[in-house]
Amino acid sequence: MTRTPNRRLLALALTTALYPAVVLPAMAQATDPAPATSPLASAPAGSFTVSDIRVDGLQRIAAGTVFTYLPVERGDTLDSARAGEAIRALYGTGFFEDVSLYRQGSILVVQVRERPAINRLTLEGNKDIETEQLLVGLNDIGLSEGNTFDRLALDRVTQELTRQYNNRGKYNVEITPEVTELDRNRVDLKINVKEGKAAKIRHVNIVGNDSFEEKDILAGWESRESNWLSWYRRDDQYSREKFSGDLEKLNSYYLDRGYVDVSIDSPQVSISPDRQDMYITAGITEGEKYTVSSVEVTGDTVLPKEQVERLVLVQPEQTFSRRLLEVSSDAITATLGNVGYAFAQVNTIPDIDRENKTVGINLQVVPGPRVNVRHVVFKGNTRTGDEVLRREMRQFEGAWYSQAAIDRSKIRLQGLGYFEEVEVDTQPVPGSNDEVDVVYNLKETTSGSFVFGLGYSQLGGLSAQVQLSQENFLGTGNRMSVQAQRSDYYNSYNFSYVNPYFTDNGMSLGYNLWFRDYDYGEFNTAQYNSENGAAQAVFGIPITETGSITGLFGIDKNTITAFRGQTPESIVDYIDAIGQRTFHAWRGEIGWARNTLNNALTPTRGTSQRLWLEATLPGSTVEYYKIQYNISKYWPLSRWLVLNTRGELGYGDAYQDPVVRNVCYTAGTYEDTNGDGILDTYVPGPDPTEPCETGSPDYVETLTADGLPFFENFYAGGVRSVRGFRDNTLGPREAPFAGSTYLQPVGGAFKTIGSLEMIFPTLFDSPGARVSAFVDFGNVYRDVDAFDASEFRASTGVALLWRSPMGPISISYAYPFQKEDGDEIERLQFTFGGAF
Incomplete structure (x- = not known):
């Protein structure tokens, strides 16, 4: 009986120490009539029965919330222990800064002060x-x-x-x-x-490296002394995580070269008093170099043991290399993963003989259960239909798990161009050890747009357009575009529609309708006008996982307006030789394409190739062909740098016999329009007549139309070929009449373009923005016989490409370092606007 008061006193003392602002309950009510509400602690020790509970001080929190957490109810007997428990419970909610308990008669008053x-x-x-x-x-x-x-x-x-x-x-x-x-x-x-400035690494020192040069060891480190690329790579900024990774690289460097007993001794990092400079020292004990004495594959290999052994790169008598062991283990794991063993493991068991400095290797294969894919799930595709995604899958539901098929499916989803990010996650099915769900997490990007606005380029000037385009029309994966556009040099009206899965096996079918009115003189080409329209059907047939055959068939009409004395004579002569200004064509095209890019929008590895032959069919006004080949390959050099090598070749010629025609001319005259005494303007006479024996022509000329028609010539120069030169100005040039100094680009039948571009993919956080440094080179020639590599033009510079919400923006600044007198230089070039 004597211990009970002591326990109560101890509870009161502890509660007072923990909650000094709280007035603790007394054991009995004060007998004084005043004050009506008295602190419970002011009364003699004792307990009382709670007849009611009132909460004071609430502002935002409901009284019911307090009653929920309060461990005291009406009818309970409240003593000091339960009072302390109640206070702790209310404090534990995190809602209150202060909690006090009072007694008013038999009513328990809870006084609180809420946290804001x-x-x-x-x-x-x-x-x-x-x-x-x-x-x-x-x-x-x-x-x-x-x-x-x-x-x-x-x-x-x-x-x-x-x-x-x-x-x-x-x-x-x-x-x-x-x-x-x-x-x-x-x-x-x-x-x-x-934030302040990051402390920079001023010195990195490796101590104990007797077998290797320090510069070779540090070549792969992320933590480096300040250098000329540090502004971009930020490798001179110290980070504890980076340094930990570098120490692991140091350990791996020696293990990959046979030093099994290597150890890293107490690395040190010191900082200058102003906390701006860091000094790193890592000590190392190398030990001896080991060789491989034997290699053995054990365990359940599932596949024939000989097939698995061929995946092992480590061989006896080689210098021990942990990296080769990891590559061998990964190759075995990946091979088993492709036949359904998703959880396969390879345990590397070394047998180290320190006396003879050799290591015996035992690769123990543990395949685990063969795994079936239960569901393939897509998340984040708010616009794209499920069917559009599933037809790109190479991993099927109900089939054995295949890591290669899962990875290939991811690449195909990225290749659609609908998604900014594609991530894949393999999730085990609860309660099953032989089933998984494959989940693709998608982040959709702009796959179409409605544009009503303006654009600008140095080539086309100001352009106004109305365009509705959708690469993923209504989420079906079909591509549709309707466009009307007007600029300084052309009017254009286009409609196109393509169903990439017209058949279940991936055959595509589409249609193109367009009409275009060009003033080529404003296009930095020869001075003539062209009105042309076409109706075409296009198709594509996949032949491999990455390759396809494409085709086109259509009819088109092209009406040319040219003026002797304003248009180069070779063009006017060609038209006169044909005898008409309207060219009709039945057109066919067959092509081959192969695409292994890892991303359709911002690739960092892979190759894109296309080879195609275009020809007008017999019965067309002019019978000719064009063959072209484009290739673009991305080489990832590091996570900071990607090299893009690009090349274009084009050649065209007529396959019909030359058209020969005698034309009778009434000579025109030359006039001095500037008043400087020079006859600089040609005023043509009447149109040429035929047959020649009629009338009284001033002279008769035999004209020949041969080779690729002038309106199909290739052009070069500008933001899409050799930057730094005005668009379309490279290659052959001609005067509109003899003696004129105004030379107009006429293009050529043979084109060769190349580019080396170093891309910095991580310079901006946005995946839609990329900066690059480039070297462009190439030219256009009248024909193959005129090709001369010394006539190449070349430039170097920097470029910014940005997939902005308004459309793609391209800005480049180039310095032409291989040029000739008369070349039209344009160092700053840009295009704004347009949908994608």
């Missing part, structure tokens, strides 16, 4: 870490708009943000929270971040 609510949460000054990322982290610890404000949580935020910036090498960071109190128990919370 966060009305607004803002961050300022953070650049290295995105605001969205920080807000997610703040929300995880309870700091977000609408939640209650906890000052302890704010302190934790300050410490965590400081730690994160320190890990990024920013040791001068200052995190300053500001709390502004508002009415109705609310606060505005503002976190000011002063």
